[in-house]
Amino acid sequence: MSHEALIRSLVKQVPPVPRNTARRRIVLALLGGGAITLVLVLFGLGVRADIGAAAFTAPFWYKAAYTASLAACGLILTLQVARPDTTRLRWAWLWAAPLAVMGAMCALELASTPSWKWAARIMYPPWSCPLIVLMLSAPVFAALALAFRRLAPTNLPLAGAALGLVSGAVAATLYCLYCEAVSPLYIFTRYTSGVALATMAGAILGPRILRW
Amino acid sequence: MAATESQLKALMIGGLEGDAGAHAELLAALVPLLQAFFRRRLGDGHAEVEDLVQETLIAVHNRRASYDRDRVLSAWIFSIARYKLVDYFRRMRRHVPLEGLEEILVTEGFEAAANARMDVDQLLGGLSSKQSLAIRRTRIDGLSSAEAASHGGISESDVKISVHRGLKLLAARLTGSAR
Known part of the structure; x- marks a missing residue:
């Protein structure tokens, strides 16, 4: 096909592209995918029985704040990797801040616990939580991958990781509706692992799913 | 006539607003620039150059939402072209040439950079x-x-x-x- 013929066929459909289209696509994907994950939490796992009382406690909210801040970091990166001419990634290490805060809280908890109890505190209860967060992140990741069909990521493992980070963190935030854990140590290890798993899965899937 | 960044950007914005004519003009103007870009990096593999030009035009058309109007258009265009080139090398399992001076010259001006008359x-x-x-x-x-x-x-x-x-x-x- 000649270049002229290709151009003729391409310009048959030239819909307007408003200014904030990229941002809108990404946010809608987060909302749509998040809604599916919410349904999975509500009907698959079930909201925690003590939600009424828990909503007035601090742990309920700082758990959500932790994961939501990780989601915000992921979103900042996702918006940047959507463009092909992004040369320098800004705020690339922002996610270290919530991790540091949570890490500090863990240190405080360990400090107030006798050391012979530390291993038990870290290992128990079971570690299914990270895997559940990983699975819950799938609808959000899929929705973002769809949104990216009109965007142009040039570093695919990085873009996949950004999508994985925001998907995992959104999933972990919604997972808070079900999970009854209050110990900072638990939250730090399980929730962070879940988000990290989703980020790594995204980095691996990126080159396969986001290629254009 | 040399196409400047501002002329092409005006056409791009016209296309983003739904003007099919402006968009067609933009794509047509990109053809010689992309040909020069790929020829310089691929040598004289004629068919591959034209394939890559068309792949880039299609990507420029389909992924317009990834362009930020406050940014330089040429950087956006050539980053897409470079992505397509790297992907071509990946498919052919060839070694990717290092970008450096050319990348910087490209953002300075289309035609001059493409013809290396900088x-x-x-x-x-x-x-x-x-x-x-x-x-x-x-x-x-x-x-x-x-x-x-x-x-x-x-x-x-x-x-x-x-x-x-x-x-x-x-x-x-x-x-x-x-x-």
Whole structure:
């Protein structure tokens, strides 16, 4: 096909592209995918029985704040990797801040616990939580991958990781509706692992799913 | 007639607003620029150049939402072209050539960069003599860093650092002035 013929066929459909289209696509994907994950939490796992009382406690909210801040970091990166001419990634290490805060809280908890109890505190209860967060992140990741069909990521493992980070963190935030854990140590290890798993899965899937 | 960044950007924005005519003009104007871009990097593999030009045009058309109107259009266009080139090399399992001076020249101006008629002396004149010499020898004269080092009587890592710093300075200047 000649270049002229290709151009003729391409310009048959030239819909307007408003200014904030990229941002809108990404946010809608987060909302749509998040809604599916919410349904999975509500009907698959079930909201925690003590939600009424828990909503007035601090742990309920700082758990959500932790994961939501990780989601915000992921979103900042996702918006940047959507463009092909992004040369320098800004705020690339922002996610270290919530991790540091949570890490500090863990240190405080360990400090107030006798050391012979530390291993038990870290290992128990079971570690299914990270895997559940990983699975819950799938609808959000899929929705973002769809949104990216009109965007142009040039570093695919990085873009996949950004999508994985925001998907995992959104999933972990919604997972808070079900999970009854209050110990900072638990939250730090399980929730962070879940988000990290989703980020790594995204980095691996990126080159396969986001290629254009 | 040389197509400038501002002319092409006006066409791009017209297309973003739904003007099919402007969009068609933009795509047509991109053809010679993309041909030059790919020819310089692929040599004379004629069919592959035209395939890549068409792949890039399709991507430019389909992924318009990824363009930020406050940014330089040429950088966006060529980053897409470069992505397509890297992907082509990946499919052919070829070694990807290093970008450097060309990448910076590209953001300065379309036509001149594409035809390599850029005034290199003018660009390099703003750098220290050590940096401009290092860049000239390794990127323009095609010497290796080791050869450039022995010519200049300095260490090889000194050459590499000078090139890196010089290119960074140029890039900062050009993106700063292009905005």
